[in-house]
Amino acid sequence: MITLEPLSHRDHICIAIRGKMSTSAYQSLLNFPDRKYSRTHHCFYIRYSKDTLSRLYTLLRETNEVILRRFHNNYELTESSLAKHSITIPSAYPEKLVRMRYSKATYDNYMIQFRNFLTHIYPTEPEQITEKLIHDYLLYLIHTKHVSISTQNQAVNAIKFYLEHVMEGERRVYYTERPRKEWKLPTVLSEQEIGALFYNTKNVKHRAIMFLIYSAGLRISELLHLKWQDIDPSRGLIYVRCAKGKKDRITLLSSTAYQYLLHYRDLYNPKLWVFEGALGMPYSSRSVNNTIKRNAFRAGIEKRVSAHTLRHSFATHLLEGGTDLRYIQALLGHESSRTTERYAHVTKRGFDKLRSPLDNLLPAPTFEAKEDNKDI
Numbered sequence: 412m413i414t415l416e417p418l419s420h421r422d423h424i425c426i427a428i429r430g431k432m433s434t435s436a437y438q439s440l441l442n443f444p445d446r447k448y449s450r451t452h453h454c455f456y457i458r459y460s461k462d463t464l465s466r467l468y469t470l471l472r473e474t475n476e477v478i479l480r481r482f483h484n485n486y487e488l489t490e491s492s493l494a495k496h497s498i499t500i501p502s503a504y505p506e507k508l509v510r511m512r513y514s515k516a517t518y519d520n521y522m523i524q525f526r527n528f529l530t531h532i533y534p535t536e537p538e539q540i541t542e543k544l545i546h547d548y549l550l551y552l553i554h555t556k557h558v559s560i561s562t563q564n565q566a567v568n569a570i571k572f573y574l575e576h577v578m579e580g581e582r583r584v585y586y587t588e589r590p591r592k593e594w595k596l597p598t599v600l601s602e603q604e605i606g607a608l609f610y611n612t613k614n615v616k617h618r619a620i621m622f623l624i625y626s627a628g629l630r631i632s633e634l635l636h637l638k639w640q641d642i643d644p645s646r647g648l649i650y651v652r653c654a655k656g657k658k659d660r661i662t663l664l665s666s667t668a669y670q671y672l673l674h675y676r677d678l679y680n681p682k683l684w685v686f687e688g689a690l691g692m693p694y695s696s697r698s699v700n701n702t703i704k705r706n707a708f709r710a711g712i713e714k715r716v717s718a719h720t721l722r723h724s725f726a727t728h729l730l731e732g733g734t735d736l737r738y739i740q741a742l743l744g745h746e747s748s749r750t751t752e753r754y755a756h757v758t759k760r761g762f763d764k765l766r767s768p769l770d771n772l773l774p775a776p777t778f779e780a781k782e783d784n785k786d787i
Contacts, residue, residue, distance in 0.1 A: 412478065413428060413432050415464065415468060417481050425459050426458075440470075451523060461485070465486050504522075505522060508572075548566070597719075599720070600721075607710040616678075622672075628725035629651070631718040632655075635686060635699070637649070648664050663742065672685070703717060722743070723754070726739050726742075736754075
């Protein structure tokens with residue numbers, strides 16, 4: 412069964428497509444014009460219009476049961492939905508974010524999370540937010556939306572920002588205990604897998620991007636905001652300006668990566684940014700990650716790979732090469748050494764001297780393939 416319901420997304424009213432669908436319905440949806448997927452809302456969506464909703468509803472009904480939620484039978488929004496999706500965030504909220512110099516990524520995230528909260532508590536006004544409303548909303552995120560711990564914390568931060576900074580309320584724990592953070596080991600590629608990834612990347616620009624991320628341990632946002640003046644070949648350094656936490660740092664400039672970077676510049680002639688997209692703007696982070704995933708698939712790498720995987724691999728391979736954790740922490744720009752210590756849990760350094768007790772007890776077995784023996 413498929414549900415079509417209104418969705419506020421990036422200041423537009425959209426149609427959210429949720430539920431399980433047949434293979435044919437899924438293929439039809441993939442071919443539907445202007446269809447997109449939202450990782451924030453975990454669903455496909457399309458910009459709303461009566462005509463679009465009518466065509467989408469007719470198409471999906473051919474193979475699935477479809478329910479219109481908060482839409483009239485004539486494909487218009489219900490009055491309550493119109494009211495909900497005309498919610499405006501108090502102007503003081505974005506103004507305060509700008510004045511406090513929050514990054515664009517944090518600004519966008521806070522605006523999305525706070526709008527979602529206001530939508531959930533509608534018609535309650537922001538000035539009437541209570542502890543119970545916040546508590547109920549967090550339970551809704553956990554039990555109904557099944558959001559991650561990270562998203563739950565982001566929602567808490569967005570609401571706290573309004574209460575503490577916009578309304579200038581008392582700084583306190585308003586609602587509920589924060590969830591314990593997950594301790595996940597980073598995904599790391601072996602040196603052989605890194606080599607296979609580079610070999611299967613034929614585009615010069617894409618290969619230059621991967622070389623620079625892996626050789627310097629850059630975050631994707633740091634890579635995309637690099638300017639040519641930040642590259643210092645005479646000292647073998649890259650200057651990372653206003654990185655996470657608004658801190659500058661330096662990291663390594665590989666001679667191999669630099670020579671390839673010069674080759675890329677001769678071909679593409681970028682101006683201000685090292686990696687430019689359309690109209691001279693910084694290259695898209697989505698394009699970078701899609702490129703890495705696509706080439707990892709070509710290389711036969713089954714791990715989930717992204718730009719951050721190359722950063723993790725940079726740190727792990729340095730550690731396996733004998734580099735002190737303190738230097739790795741400085742190169743990565745980690746504020747806490749505990750963050751860098753994660754790589755000690757995934758490095759293979761020292762494991763070559765260890766032997767499993769099973770291998771001491773029994774030799775490795777060998778088998779002959781037998782088609783008639785199902786117990787092998």
